[in-house]
Structure formats: structure tokens, C-alpha cells
Amino acid sequence: MPDTSRPEELVYDPTDPAVMADPFPVYARLREEDPVHWSPSLRSWIITRYTDVRDLLLSDTMSVNRLLQFYESLPPADAMLLRDIVHYLNLWLAFRDPPDHTRVRRIMRHAFTADAIATMRPQIHEISDLLLDRLAAAGTDDVDLIREYALQLPAFVIMDLLDVPRDMLDEFKEWSDDMAVFIGGARNSDDKYExxxxxxxxxxxxxxxxxxxxxxxxxxxxxxxLINARDEGDKLSDDELVATCILVLFAGHETTTNLIGNATLLLLRHPEQLDRLRADPELVDPMIEEVLRFDGPTNALVRVVARDHDLHGRTLREGERVFVMVNSANRDPRMFDDADRFDITRDQNRHLTFGQGIHLCLGAKLAREEGRIAVRKLFERFPDLTLNPAEPPEWLDAMVPRGTRRLPVRLNG
Incomplete structure (x- = not known):
């Protein structure tokens, strides 16, 4: 059993609505009082300091291959139900250690080139304009920005990328949401396996x-x-191709949806920063980086202890689950000056939102490009955009992604 001694009054409860809306005060306490925190409800370690998060993401004492142990512990009926999804998830880069990870990433990089991302830029502009035109023509000022814009833009980009017809959005969103309750660590879903x-x-x-x-x-x-990608004659198997398409669609739209939503919410809550962006549109790049740091779309990354080791006086034992809290690390004052201030002119912004080392996100460039275009065009088209005071944002109930399920806004103030 892990050493669970900790300050009695300090309990991290991700299901608390107040923590969902603003987890950063409890992250600050954890960093100072219990940086290697055992959560009985999650049956996992919670790691919150920047250097610890960074080092664990780079360390061979941790493994991303966490599904096999979980799957083997399931009752037979649940194991049978989850057989296919565990099979495909085990083929994702995000769940593979070297040498399998090294082989697949080496092949995939031939499809994820800078030129491939650059060719998507006109499409991102076209999709953004299309969706903003629809909003302007809808005849209502009150909209859910997630449903009507932040979700659809990256979904259409990824669907175009994979040759999926745009009119299948509702079906793919339903399938993706069904998978998200399992992959994203949703806490309040009794039927998540089904x-x-x-x-x-x-x-x-x-x-x-x-x-x-x-x-x-x-x-x-x-x-x-992707089908033709080869490295030294090696290529992806049929199952690896299917798994990669699922990964690109799932991860490619969810992360960027949350980035666009979080960026819009932060700029509306910090009007002085929005004024800076309007005065100097060249700040769009550091603005996106500051959103990624201050309240990014990735709350945590999950690892499993590969071999016993100590951290700050605690022993992490082989097989135990670890949540490395990226969003907490990105607010660590040991790394960032005035860490709790949202500042779109911040430099030296070495956030950990897209991971570190061999598992650095392959889609980071595309997500950044979509975020820049989507946010800039949104505020250009609707300069009087405001939050809807009658409806607060609704946050996702999940450990891994960080974003709003609904973001009610008024397009014209």
C-alpha cells in the first residue's frame, strides 16, 4: 500500500463543481503542502510541481502503457465489452512505450510534416469564415460558443484531413463523446464502458x-x-492505421475545441488583455501560448509507475497510477514569474501543455494554427462579444481534458 500520509484537511476532489470551475487554488496548496499527493478516491498519485511533472514526463521510471494492467483487472463481462477499444487504444502513440512508440512515431512523422500543416491554413480560414457567417445569420445574439464554433471548427478541419464528409459531424461527435467518457477520465458516467x-x-x-x-x-x-507512410520500408499495419485515424480525429478536435473555448473565456474575463490583442494583432502567437499555460486544454497526463522510486519522501511503486498535473505545473511560481497573472505579452513561456520528450504532441502545430485563426477571426467579426451573465460556463467533468462543455455568449454585447 502507498504511503498515504498527508495534511488531513487537504483533499483533492476533482468532482467538486468549485474545483471543476477553478482548480488552481487547490493546486497551489498541493504544490506547497503535498506535492506528491495520494488521492484515495482516484487511487492515484497527484504530482503538481513543474520540475516534478517535467522530470516524470521525461523519466523511464514511468510508462504510458497503462491499459493492460487495467484491462487484466476487469471482471470478465467488462473485459469482453472493452476488448475492441483497449485493442485500438493500445495502438495509439499515447499508450505505447519504446521501442513500439519509436517505430510508429518514426513512420507517422512522414505524414505530419510542416508542409502538410501549412497547406491546411486556407481551409482553416474558410471553415472559420463559414461558421462565423452562420452565427451572424442565425438571428440570435445568445449562443453556445462551444457547440456553434469551437467544436465545429477543429472537427471540420480534422474531418477534411481524413476525407470524412462534414455532414457526418453529428455522428462523429456522438462516437467521440462516447469514447471520451472512458479516455478522458469522466467521473460521473455509470455507463461509460458501454x-x-x-x-x-x-x-x-x-x-x-x-x-x-x-x-x-x-x-x-x-x-x-498516412497509408503510404514508410520508414526504412516499414509501414503501419491495417489496425495501426485505423487506430491512428481514431486518434487524429479524437485528439485532434477535442484539444483544439478546449483551446479555442478557454482562449475566448480568458480574453473576455481579462478585457485589458483583449484590448492589447486588438491594438497589436501580432500578439496572437504569445496569446495562444499564454492560454496554453494559464488554463490550457490539457489538465493532466496519465502515467503508470514502471519501477519503484522515491519522490519527495514518498515511494511510488510499480503499477501505481500517476496523474501529472500539467495545468498545475504551468502555474508553478518556481518556474513562472507572477504565475497566476494572465499576460499575453509573457516571454520565456516554457509550458508543458503538449507534453515533453518522445511523447510531445504531434498535432501541436496544427492546434496552435487553428487556435490563432479561430480566436482572431471571432473577435474581428464580433467586436462586442461578451459572456452571457445569465448562464455561467459549464466545465467538463474529466481529469485529463480541461475546457467548457458549454460557453454561453452574446455576440453583440
Missing amino acids: RAARGCRHMSDYFRKLIEERTANPKPGFLMD
């Missing part, structure tokens, strides 16, 4: 058929690049 299995089944069946069709009838684009 939903995850259903979402994975629909998505894997769709992509398997699409890959077969595209292989038989080649068409230039990212999906074809």
Missing part, C-alpha cells in the same frame, strides 16, 4: 472501410500520405 465500446465500434468500422476504399482508389491528401 458507451466507449459503442463509440469505438462505430469509429473503427467507419475508418476501416474508408482506408480500404482509399487504398483501392488513391486520392492525394493526408490520409493517403
Whole structure:
């Protein structure tokens, strides 16, 4: 059993609505009083200081291959239900250690090139304009910005990337949401195994058929690049291709949705920073980096202890689960001056939002590009945009992603 001694009054409860809305006060206490915190409710370690988070993300004492142990501990009925989703998730880069991770990432980099991202820029502009035109023509000032803009923009970008028709958005959103309750660590979903299995089944069946069709009838684009990607003659297997398509669609839209939503919320809550951005549009790049640091779309990353080791007097034992709290690390005053101040002119912004080392996010460049375009165009089109005072934002109930489920705004003040 882990050493669970800690300050009695200090308990991290991610299901508390107040913590969902603003976890940073409890993160500050954890950093100071209990930086290696055992959570009985999560049955996991909670790591909150910047250097500890960074070092653990880089350390070979940690593993990302956390699904096998979990799967083998399930009752037979649950194991059968989750068989397919665990199979495909185990093929994701995010859940593979070297040498498997090294091999797959080496192949995938031939599709995720800087040129491939650059060719998407006109499409991102086109999609943003399309969605903003719809908002302007809707005839109502009160909208949920997540549903009507922040979700659709990155979803359409990724669907275009993978040759998925845009009119399938509702189906893919449903499948993705079903998987998210399992992957994202949702706490209050009794049927999450059934939903995850259903979402994975629909998505894997769709992509398997699409890959077969595209292989038989080649068409230039990212999906074809992924199918053809090779490194020293090695290529992705059919199951790896399906798993990669699911990963690109799932991770590619969720993270960016939260980035756009969080950026909009922060700028509206800090009007002096929005005024700075309007006065100097060149600040859009550091603005995105500051959003990623101050309240980024990745709350935590999950690891499993690969071998016993000590950290700040606690022994982390092989097989125990660890949440490395990226959003806490990004507010650590040991690393960032005036860490709790949102400042879009901040320099030396070495946040950890996209990870570190070999698991650095392959889609980070695309997410940044989408965020820059989406936020800039939104405030240009609706300069009087405000939060809806009658409806507060609704935050996601999840450990890993960080964002709003709903962000009610008024387009014209």
C-alpha cells in the first residue's frame, strides 16, 4: 500500500463543481503542502510541481502503457465489452512505450510534416469564415460558443484531413463523446464502458472501410500520405492505421475545441488583455501560448509507475497510477514569474501543455494554427462579444481534458 500520509484537511476532489470551475487554488496548496499527493478516491498519485511533472514526463521510471494492467483487472463481462477499444487504444502513440512508440512515431512523422500543416491554413480560414457567417445569420445574439464554433471548427478541419464528409459531424461527435467518457477520465458516467465500446465500434468500422476504399482508389491528401507512410520500408499495419485515424480525429478536435473555448473565456474575463490583442494583432502567437499555460486544454497526463522510486519522501511503486498535473505545473511560481497573472505579452513561456520528450504532441502545430485563426477571426467579426451573465460556463467533468462543455455568449454585447 502507498504511503498515504498527508495534511488531513487537504483533499483533492476533482468532482467538486468549485474545483471543476477553478482548480488552481487547490493546486497551489498541493504544490506547497503535498506535492506528491495520494488521492484515495482516484487511487492515484497527484504530482503538481513543474520540475516534478517535467522530470516524470521525461523519466523511464514511468510508462504510458497503462491499459493492460487495467484491462487484466476487469471482471470478465467488462473485459469482453472493452476488448475492441483497449485493442485500438493500445495502438495509439499515447499508450505505447519504446521501442513500439519509436517505430510508429518514426513512420507517422512522414505524414505530419510542416508542409502538410501549412497547406491546411486556407481551409482553416474558410471553415472559420463559414461558421462565423452562420452565427451572424442565425438571428440570435445568445449562443453556445462551444457547440456553434469551437467544436465545429477543429472537427471540420480534422474531418477534411481524413476525407470524412462534414455532414457526418453529428455522428462523429456522438462516437467521440462516447469514447471520451472512458479516455478522458469522466467521473460521473455509470455507463461509460458501454458507451466507449459503442463509440469505438462505430469509429473503427467507419475508418476501416474508408482506408480500404482509399487504398483501392488513391486520392492525394493526408490520409493517403498516412497509408503510404514508410520508414526504412516499414509501414503501419491495417489496425495501426485505423487506430491512428481514431486518434487524429479524437485528439485532434477535442484539444483544439478546449483551446479555442478557454482562449475566448480568458480574453473576455481579462478585457485589458483583449484590448492589447486588438491594438497589436501580432500578439496572437504569445496569446495562444499564454492560454496554453494559464488554463490550457490539457489538465493532466496519465502515467503508470514502471519501477519503484522515491519522490519527495514518498515511494511510488510499480503499477501505481500517476496523474501529472500539467495545468498545475504551468502555474508553478518556481518556474513562472507572477504565475497566476494572465499576460499575453509573457516571454520565456516554457509550458508543458503538449507534453515533453518522445511523447510531445504531434498535432501541436496544427492546434496552435487553428487556435490563432479561430480566436482572431471571432473577435474581428464580433467586436462586442461578451459572456452571457445569465448562464455561467459549464466545465467538463474529466481529469485529463480541461475546457467548457458549454460557453454561453452574446455576440453583440
